[in-house]
Amino acid sequence: MENMAKEKVDVLLQQMAEDEERIAKAQRERENELRIKQNMEIINKIDKLENVKRMAKVKEYEKQRLEERLVMATEKAEKIK
Numbered sequence: 001m002e003n004m005a006k007e008k009v010d011v012l013l014q015q016m017a018e019d020e021e022r023i024a025k026a027q028r029e030r031e032n033e034l035r036i037k038q039n040m041e042i043i044n045k046i047d048k049l050e051n052v053k054r055m056a057k058v059k060e061y062e063k064q065r066l067e068e069r070l071v072m073a074t075e076k077a078e079k080i081k
Helices: 002-080
Strands: none
Touching: none
C-alpha cells in the first residue's frame, strides 16, 4: 500500500515538473515574441527616419535644380535684352 502511495506521489511530482517546464517554455516563447515585436518596431522607426531623410535630400536637390534653372533663365533673358 505504501508503495502505491509513493508511486502516485512520484507520478504527481513528475507531472508537476513537466507542467512547470511547459509553463517556462511558453513564457520564454512569449518573451522572445515580445523581443521580436519590439525589434520590428525599432526597425520600422529607423526605416521611417531614413525615408524622411531621403525625401528631404530629394526635395533639396529639386530646389537646387529649380534655382539653377531660374538663374539660367534670368541669364538667358538678360542676354536677349
